[in-house]
Amino acid sequence: MTVLQATSISQSYSNKQVLKKIDLKLNEGRIYSIIGPNGSGKSTLLHALSRQVKPTKGDVYWKEKNLYQLSPKKVAQELALLAQVNxxxxxxxxxxxxxxxxxxxxxxxxxxxxxxxxxxxxxxxxxxxxxxxxxxxxxxxxxxxxxxxxxxxxxxPKVFFLDEPTTYLDISHQLDVLEIVSRLKKTMDVTVVMVLHDLNHAASYSDEVIVVKEGRIYGQGTPKEIMNQKMFKEVFHVQSDIYEDERDGILRIVMKPLINFNDNQSFFKERRASV
Amino acid sequence: MSKKQALRDRRGWKGFIIVFFAILLILSMLLSIRFGSVNIPLSDILATFTGGIQSDFQNIIWNIRVPRTFVAVLVGANLAVAGVLLQGIMKNPLADPYIIGVSSGAGLAGMIVLILYPHLPHLLTPVAFIGATIVAFTVYALAWEKGIAPTRIILAGVAISAFLGSGISALMVFYSDRVQGTIDFMVGGLSARSWPQVEIILPYSIIGIILAIIGIRKMNLLMLGDRTAKSLGARVEWIRFSMTAVATLLAASAVSVVGLLGFVGLIVPHTARLIVGNDYRVLLPASIFLGAAILTASDTVGRIVFAPIEIPVGVIMGALGAPFFLYLLRRKMI
Known part of the structure; x- marks a missing residue:
């Protein structure tokens, strides 16, 4: 069942358009990760969906009711947000x-x-x-x-939004947080929507991944559907090796930069030599 | 868990602190009535209040000491509440009634009356009140952007205060012969304040403090951060706006009666926070009693240390308040 639906939402801050006509459907009881490079609009999307910041255009629906026309208190009984900085x-x-x-x-x-x-x-x-x-x-x-x-x-909450919940933590605490979140579905039947930076975390802890690029949805699907070399190259500008771990069936991603820094190094060396 | 922490967690202990501050207030009120250019024996004070025996001091007590004490209590409470609200709203430890332009507004308006129309002293309070409110709302209007942004308010407040401050200085330069009569207002003093001033400030104190009490839970939510407060269903912009308005009315009524009294709105909330913590359910009543007590006690001190010369309470507050503030700063308690 669809719990949250965004129809053509746009968000602009003083001439800069951060979200561009985004359509999105989120189903009950699933874990969604929003991924994308810095400045792609993933936090802004999370804020629009969680009734934090009203989109300049378009509507968000909570079970067929306009989210921004419901009272804040009513919404707070259904949606919760873990802020990025506390x-x-x-x-x-x-x-x-x-x-x-x-x-x-x-x-x-x-x-x-x-x-x-x-x-x-x-x-x-x-x-x-x-x-x-x-x-x-x-x-x-x-x-x-x-x-x-x-x-x-x-x-x-029925839907739990997390804005980069692991960003300032060391690795063991990052995993603690993700384990807690992944158990919520079983224990409390909560739909989870989180913005994640680490792509391997997104691959292992989400039912579906939403990829955001320059204010638009690049794609949405299960990690296996959406996480491929073409996407990593086009959205994150990295080369990648992706393989499925046969022990748990989860994708593992190894990334390398597109730019070959070794070449540059030799370039500098030559320059230094010539000077 | 440290013992200090365990002690802090106990509700009863915090209740005790509030009662302690209330007792402190009653004591300082008694001292304020008792001491001054004439010292009145306690027995005469009691006699006057119970109405039994006629006392020689009845006139002084009823027409001078009691109303002056009431003004001190109300002004202290108003400024403390205004400060504690503004610090929470602006999320800035330096926020106080000065920041939102209340003091500079009242200052310029008050100076205009005192210097240009010295024959109309009864206009001082209403004009200062109007000046304070107009300037405060100008600062909001300048800082407004989809709600009150704390940093913008503070910057706009500082800029407007500097602008009006130059107006005050200009008046002092052009009318240097009349500056003498404005000193009490400029530093904040309680001399010759009586029942009319009580009547002016009392309604604002009652309404403002009731509204602040209603806002206690919302202020606690705001403390958790804007995003979390919103996620918990709070109307963050509305809370900011309404509570700033409450703080403005409280501060403006206080400042228009006693003049530019600084520091009460700054040190009282910090001291109260230090002792009882950040929970507004305890912090607000603690600030009310502490603010009233400190101002009443300071005024009493100002009347007796260099008697018969009376030191304006603003001078005492600055002289005691600033070092105390620095002490807090050094102990990293702010």
Whole structure:
């Protein structure tokens, strides 16, 4: 079933057109990765889909209702976004996660036992039980990211957007985050849409990959359908070797630059010699 | 987990701090009524309040000390709340009523009345209030771009303040003979403030503080960052706009009554944050009581240290506030 649909959305900031008439359909319960080079508009696309920034043209539909005409609170009960940059917070993990219940509460309502259960479950899923009373600003980068993910999970979203969730983390924490996300489908039946930088991560953790180039959708499909040498060359300007790992059936991509820097080196050497 | 952290986490402890600040406020109010050019024994203060026995000091207490103390309490609370709101909205530790142009607006408007129309002193407060509000909204208008952008507000505020500041200086140059009468207003002072000033500021304090209390949960969401706040269903632009408007009314009413009183809106929120943390449910009441207490106490100090000369409360605030601020800075607490 289609949960989110974008029809011909465009986004411009002061004369610069970042998204150009994008059409997109996202189905329930799948994991989508948006990939593309810097400045291709992938974060902007994520923000348009998650009701962060209204597109200048075109509409986004949430189950056949116009996303930008629904109340922010109603949307927040269905969609959650993990922002790219999160400031250190002077709050305990538990306090931070409890903010996830906000969209489900009225202004004067207090958290009840059911909320506490949901908060506990979110902390459990992100393996933060031992750290729940710790101050978020004292956690390591990876633990902190998990705390912010738990905040989003306490929201009980139907769609979970993640804006480059692994960018500032070292590799083991990157994998922690991706493992948590890939389990959500099973545990909470959440549709995941994430912007990823690492193409091998995208290949191993997504059901479908959305490739963005210069504000347009270059292609959308399963990793095996869409990740090929031609795409890597045209979109990312790299040479690639792609093979399917026979142990898990996942694509592994090895990349090399298009420019041959060895040639340049000899060019400089010759120049130096002539000078 | 450190012991300090465990202590901080306990709700009861934070409640205790708020009660402590409230007691501090009551004490400083009592001292403010008790001390001045004439010292009034506590027994006479009690007698006046209970209305039992006639006291020689009744007139001083009711017409001078009590209203002045009330003005100090309300101004302190207003500026502290304005500061704590603005710091949260602008996500900038230096944001205070000066930043949004309130003070320079009130300053220029007030100076025009004091220098050009010195025979119309009753116009000072309303004109200063209008000046403060107009300038604050000009700053918003200049900074507006799909909502209030914090950096743009701060830059626009600084530029407008510099512009109006040159107007104030120009007035002082052209009418150097009349500058004497403006000093109290320029540094912020409470001398001769009485019931009329209480009446002016009280409605703004009540409305502004109630609106700030209503905004507590939204301010907490804003603290999580714009994107996350939005993802949690907050109308970020609306919160910024409405809470800045509340801060403006609170600051403008305070500044128009006491003059360009600095530092209260800056140090009180920082001190309160340091003690109770960033949760607005605790931070806001703590700032209200602490702001009121500090201003009342400073005014009392200003009245007694060099008596019979009275030092404007703004001078005391600057003299005590700046070193304290530097101390916080050195301890990396800001």
């Amino acid at each position: 400031d250190p917070m002077d709050l305990t993990v538990e306090q931070l996660v409890s903010y996830g219940r906000t969209p489900h509460k009225s202004l004067l309502q207090r958290l009840d036992e059911k909320d506490q259960e949901i908060i506990d479950e979110a902390i459990d899923l992100t393996k933060l039980n031992a750290l729940r009373k710790r101050n978020v600003s004292n956690l390591s980068g990876g633990e902190r990211q998990r705390a912010w993910i738990a905040l989003c999970l306490a929201q009980q």
